[in-house]
């Protein structure tokens with residue numbers, strides 16, 4: 335039995351197989367419509383994340399399965415002080431697979447170690463959120479046709495953004511990727527990422543302004559500057575509008591550059607960009623569901 | 638050098654960094670064992686200038702060498718039997734250590750679920766970096 339804790343749990347080859355499956359699901363959804371008949375997914379969300387939870391639930395329903403679970407800690411036995419280990423042992427009796435979200439780092443791993451059903455880490459604090467990374471990779475692979483040979487710009491909060499760190503790690507396994515990190519001085523990529531890139535001889539640049547670099551990008555990954563990452567309101571207000579993508583900046587970009595964003599967006603992408611065919615962040619949500627469908631099938635060994 | 642009586646069976650831990658012997662004594666939980674222990678502080682050493690030495694009279698299977706290796710793998714371990722050195726053990730960094738150090742990351746699941754064992758794994762042998770198995774936070778002994 336396998337779990338998914340970290341996006342690097344799967345080898346590049348295993349990911350290829352997973353992405354092929356996801357793309358086949360996209361093309362032939364009817365073929366998979368009752369693959370999971372009689373199966374249940376438990377979505378155990380100790381903190382609210384409606385988008386992620388709905389994506390898992392829609393994925394299971396599209397596969398003909400059904401859903402049980404809870405959507406925040408208050409409505410679960412956790413509020414009575416039950417441990418993650420005990421909860422997963424109970425859930426294992428009801429469901430066939432579990433997606434767990436928890437504010438504490440390593441919670442899903444604790445669950446996996448005591449579980450008799452596959453556990454998917456649906457986010458454990460600021461640590462890992464592997465299905466977001468798989469979503470990003472599938473989006474790039476589907477729309478670009480490849481996961482190698484490109485220049486990607488990552489823009490916004492690169493210091494605290496777990497999504498970004500995870501994506502950089504995942505992409506570092508593919509050939510000929512050039513990273514451009516676009517962020518204010520205060521929110522630069524952490525040193526351990528830079529060390530990893532240096533060790534692997536992967537080219538990267540760090541720049542301050544999006545305008546200066548947008549023309550050379552094949553992909554632009556925008557992120558939100560989260561209010562909760564800041565100690566004071568002043569810093570937040572000063573930095574949040576630093577990097578807003580609008581029509582004007584998009585004019586300088588390549589014809590086939592793609593704009594990705596893990597959502598929710600605040601105002602870092604102006605709504606006027608939404609109609610641009612290069613803006614694929616809503617398509618990304620759809621790929622998120624396909625990749626979760628493929629993942630559920632894979633972990634339940636129903637492929 | 639100060640002469641402390643010979644031991645029949647046990648260990649002589651040599652080349653301990655000067656001043657570290659007492660914390661080693663606690664980490665090895667020697668305070669809980671009913672055995673003779675000699676702590677020699679600031680002994681002269683050609684190699685180190687000053688060093689500490691611990692002599693422990695006990696069953697030779699009693700000591701957790703993994704913990705010792707984690708604390709300082711430059712320590713020389715002499716195994717004593719019938720009053721003679723019968724073996725010198727090399728200390729190898731353990732792959733995993735359980736319940737020796739605690740994760741200090743306030744965001745870690747171990748911070749709210751007290752019954753969980755604190756497990757660290759050797760993430761980088763060269764740099765001697767241990768990380769929490771749950772949250773992957775680096776263990777920093779200085780904190």
Ligand SMILES: [Zn+2]
Pocket residue numbers: 440740741742745746747769770771772773774
């Ligand atoms: Zn930890």
